[in-house]
Amino acid sequence: MVFNSLPFLVFFIVVTCLYFLIRPKSRWVLLLVASCYFYMAYVPKYILILGFTIVIDYIAGIYIEKAEGHRRKLYLIISICSNVGILAVFKYYNFLNFNVTELLHQFGRHNPMPVLKFLLPIGLSFHTFQAMSYTIEVYRGNQKAERHFGIYALYVMFYPQLVAGPIERPQNLLHQFWEEHQFDWEECKAGLMQMAQGLFKKVVIADRISILVDHCYADYKIQSGLGLCIAAMFYAFQIYCDFSGYSDMAIGAARIMGFKLMTNFTAPFQSKNITEFWRRWHISLSTWFNDYLFLPLMIAKRDWDKWGVVFALMVTFLLSGLWHGAGWNFIIFGGLHGLAISYEFLSKKLRKKTSKAMPIALYNNLSMVLTFLFACFAWVFFRSRSTPQAFEIIHKQFHFSFADHLDLKLNTAELIFTIILIAALLIKEKVLPVIRTRSNFTFFSLMGLILFSCYLFGVFNNKQFIYFQF
Amino acid sequence: MKKLLLGLTAAVFFIIYALSCSESFMKFIAQARYQSDAFWGSDKYAYGDLFGLSYLPQFRIQQPPTGYITVDVPKGNRDINLYGLVDSHIYAFVKSDTIFYGVKNYWYSKWADSAVNETIHIDTTKKNVLFIEVVEHNIRLFADTNHVFKKFKVSAAPAPAHQYANKAGKTGFSGSLLRGLRDGIFDKAITQNLEFNLFNYRLFTPLKELKANINYKLFNRVDKDVIVSGNGKYLYLTATADTNYESSFYPIPQPKVDKIVHALNVVYNHYKSIGFDEVYFTMVPNPVSILEPNMGNYNNLIPRIQNNPALQMKTVDLFDLYKTTNLQVYKNSDTHYTNDGFKLWVEEFNKKLMEVRKKD
Numbered sequence: 001m002v003f004n005s006l007p008f009l010v011f012f013i014v015v016t017c018l019y020f021l022i023r024p025k026s027r028w029v030l031l032l033v034a035s036c037y038f039y040m041a042y043v044p045k046y047i048l049i050l051g052f053t054i055v056i057d058y059i060a061g062i063y064i065e066k067a068e069g070h071r072r073k074l075y076l077i078i079s080i081c082s083n084v085g086i087l088a089v090f091k092y093y094n095f096l097n098f099n100v101t102e103l104l105h106q107f108g109r110h111n112p113m114p115v116l117k118f119l120l121p122i123g124l125s126f127h128t129f130q131a132m133s134y135t136i137e138v139y140r141g142n143q144k145a146e147r148h149f150g151i152y153a154l155y156v157m158f159y160p161q162l163v164a165g166p167i168e169r170p171q172n173l174l175h176q177f178w179e180e181h182q183f184d185w186e187e188c189k190a191g192l193m194q195m196a197q198g199l200f201k202k203v204v205i206a207d208r209i210s211i212l213v214d215h216c217y218a219d220y221k222i223q224s225g226l227g228l229c230i231a232a233m234f235y236a237f238q239i240y241c242d243f244s245g246y247s248d249m250a251i252g253a254a255r256i257m258g259f260k261l262m263t264n265f266t267a268p269f270q271s272k273n274i275t276e277f278w279r280r281w282h283i284s285l286s287t288w289f290n291d292y293l294f295l296p297l298m299i300a301k302r303d304w305d306k307w308g309v310v311f312a313l314m315v316t317f318l319l320s321g322l323w324h325g326a327g328w329n330f331i332i333f334g335g336l337h338g339l340a341i342s343y344e345f346l347s348k349k350l351r352k353k354t355s356k357a358m359p360i361a362l363y364n365n366l367s368m369v370l371t372f373l374f375a376c377f378a379w380v381f382f383r384s385r386s387t388p389q390a391f392e393i394i395h396k397q398f399h400f401s402f403a404d405h406l407d408l409k410l411n412t413a414e415l416i417f418t419i420i421l422i423a424a425l426l427i428k429e430k431v432l433p434v435i436r437t438r439s440n441f442t443f444f445s446l447m448g449l450i451l452f453s454c455y456l457f458g459v460f461n462n463k464q465f466i467y468f469q470f
Numbered sequence: 471m472k473k474l475l476l477g478l479t480a481a482v483f484f485i486i487y488a489l490s491c492s493e494s495f496m497k498f499i500a501q502a503r504y505q506s507d508a509f510w511g512s513d514k515y516a517y518g519d520l521f522g523l524s525y526l527p528q529f530r531i532q533q534p535p536t537g538y539i540t541v542d543v544p545k546g547n548r549d550i551n552l553y554g555l556v557d558s559h560i561y562a563f564v565k566s567d568t569i570f571y572g573v574k575n576y577w578y579s580k581w582a583d584s585a586v587n588e589t590i591h592i593d594t595t596k597k598n599v600l601f602i603e604v605v606e607h608n609i610r611l612f613a614d615t616n617h618v619f620k621k622f623k624v625s626a627a628p629a630p631a632h633q634y635a636n637k638a639g640k641t642g643f644s645g646s647l648l649r650g651l652r653d654g655i656f657d658k659a660i661t662q663n664l665e666f667n668l669f670n671y672r673l674f675t676p677l678k679e680l681k682a683n684i685n686y687k688l689f690n691r692v693d694k695d696v697i698v699s700g701n702g703k704y705l706y707l708t709a710t711a712d713t714n715y716e717s718s719f720y721p722i723p724q725p726k727v728d729k730i731v732h733a734l735n736v737v738y739n740h741y742k743s744i745g746f747d748e749v750y751f752t753m754v755p756n757p758v759s760i761l762e763p764n765m766g767n768y769n770n771l772i773p774r775i776q777n778n779p780a781l782q783m784k785t786v787d788l789f790d791l792y793k794t795t796n797l798q799v800y801k802n803s804d805t806h807y808t809n810d811g812f813k814l815w816v817e818e819f820n821k822k823l824m825e826v827r828k829k830d
Contacts, residue, residue: 006665007487417688
């Protein structure tokens with residue numbers, strides 16, 4: 001049940017109305033049942049996997065809190081192993097198997113490991129990380145273990161952020177399920193406005209750009225270098241509008257019911273370097289990696305001085321790449337970002353000197369453009385189906401010519417329209433990050449305009465959100 | 471007041487959702503709304519099934535009732551039991567079995583039915599004719615002959631009296647109770663059903679046309695399932711006119727054609743051995759194959775099958791008929807042929823039925 005679908009529209013209306021109709025004490029039941037239904041609309045049986053991790057982590061949380069000394073660590077390890085184990089089996093087993101087969105093939109040996117044929121449970125990486133953050137925080141003593149099984153299950157399964165985040169921390173979300181949320185018209189308006197903006201980003205911008213990008217990547221062998229360069233740049237906006245559009249809808253949907261989810265994007269294309277980019281892009285994931293992997297690693301390797309930081313950065317970003325997908329192209333994607341941030345860390349002084357040597361506006365704008373181009377370059381690995389495909393595309397891109405023939409599937413009018421939409425979005429993010437709608441007249445007029453534009457200019461091709469595959 | 475409003479909204483949308491999951495309700499409401507001229511009626515098929523996909527206003531062409539044709543049927547004994555395995559080109563067009571020469575009883579089974587539990591009992595002491603009709607882009611249905619046999623199960627035993635009278639085979643519920651429950655709660659057709667129940671009203675048609683017009687005129691884009699013909703007068707189903715394997719322009723190597731011919735022979739001999747006096751086969755050409763074969767490289771699938779020397783199945787050739795006629799045989803905004811196109815088939819088929827009679 002994707003957010004930009006009619007089943008979700010009806011589901012959302014029914015659940016939200018019922019939420020404010022029933023007694024606050026019973027609301028968790030409604031939300032849990034609704035979340036189960038929402039999840040089961042994809043592949044019903046995968047609810048069992050989710051149920052398994054919920055039970056393990058629920059029990060682990062209580063035991064971690066009760067236990068002392070090395071036993072605490074043991075329970076934490078059990079919890080993490082079961083979460084990572086499920087992730088490993090469903091997401092990484094076949095990747096590992098394929099690489100073992102290739103390796104053994106080099107030595108003329110046969111790989112006896114069978115290939116597993118199943119669909120990746122939707123949102124597995126997201127809810128697994130959210131579940132792990134709970135047991136880690138309980139272990140660290142930052143969060144009390146949740147005794148109410150239903151509430152804990154809801155923490156993992158809360159439908160607005162179940163399949164693609166934001167990946168929440170227990171300190172931010174768990175207590176909200178215990179609070180009594182009253183219907184607040186101002187919050188409702190703000191939530192609806194955020195949802196409408198998310199929908200616009202998804203159906204009007206992202207899905208329109210996907211026509212161009214999908215076409216270029218599908219026929220990359222016959223595409224010109226210039227065409228592939230354009231596709232790579234457009235993909236940056238596609239993935240941004242797709243994922244931030246989803247996040248807006250998730251945060252908006254939760255906000256209407258009185259829940260505050262963490263912000264996931266803050267105008268990432270305004271970043272002046274890759275370090276800043278990751279502070280603005282997929283914030284819930286980058287802070288997760290920062291809190292639970294980078295910082296502990298950096299502290300563990302503090303004896304290595306600045307190389308300890310570089311080590312921690314590289315490990316974090318390589319794993320972050322792997323988190324996105326089981327493939328070498330995703331690992332390279334992560335590795336490139338790790339290298340870029342390591343370079344930025346090591347060249348801080350040099351860059352500061354350079355910045356003083358030129359006008360600040362020029363330096364900032366140049367930095368922004370370079371950061372954007374680097375992100376586009378790394379996303380070629382992300383978007384490609386395989387590493388060889390990515391290299392082939394990059395090879396073509398580096399041999400582009402402005403005289404290249406273009407076959408972008410969008411005609412000139414639609415291309416210009418898309419560029420105007422992107423420009424409008426970037427300006428809006430800089431000038432008016434949040435649209436305030438105190439007056440009902442402004443709210444209804446604006447909502448009507450956005451929804452009408454979504455209908456009139458939306459591309460409805462039943463396209464899933466890109467991050468649902470993770 | 472606020473609670474009442476919330477409750478009412480929740481109830482209304484819940485009912486809409488629940489009803490949209492019900493196959494029987496959807497069948498009922500669709501039939502009622504397709505036939506209604508009121509604002510709550512649906513325009514989806516009123517102007518052709520391809521208009522219902524594209525909503526291009528220039529293709530909003532009122533469709534005459536399908537199948538109402540006058541055919542000169544030579545008089546004579548009506549003693550043929552006619553059976554058909556057909557799609558909407560036949561079952562939506564045949565209004566009466568009197569259009570068929572010498573036919574006493576007519577019974578048909580649809581390709582589209584998910585399950586046909588009924589086994590047809592044919593009385594081999596009588597004259598039995600089977601015709602199989604398939605549209606060109608669905609020829610792959612013959613990739614698996616067992617699939618054909620499942621769709622049309624026959625037993626050579628006397629037929630129960632109630633079997634005939636221009637009727638379709640009964641479809642039955644297939645699958646376990648659990649699967650039924652799952653399909654009911656997580657209905658795969660829920661999106662299109664909700665679209666139908668929430669937005670597919672006549673009053674929304676102008677809005678849909680506006681969107682379609684903007685996309686077509688400004689962005690040169692139409693619905694992904696539809697292609698506008700080169701002269702702008704016809705709509706084609708994308709699957710028949712792009713480059714995928716159902717298309718008229720998908721290259722089909724000779725061994726594949728031979729495989730289809732072999733499958734047709736297997737089907738032919740199977741039904742003949744059970745007791746049919748004759749088995750006929752019709753391929754309805756994709757409109758693009760007749761009207762615009764130069765849109766790509768037409769794969770000549772129909773002529774290659776029909777002219778294959780190994781083919782034993784008797785064919786009712788529409789391809790050559792449509793190529794040579796001056797009549798408009800295809801609707802402008804629909805995947806089906808016109809009544810004239812249908813009439814050409816009936817007349818051609820009646821000639822075949824006369825040949826069956828002549829064998830006596």
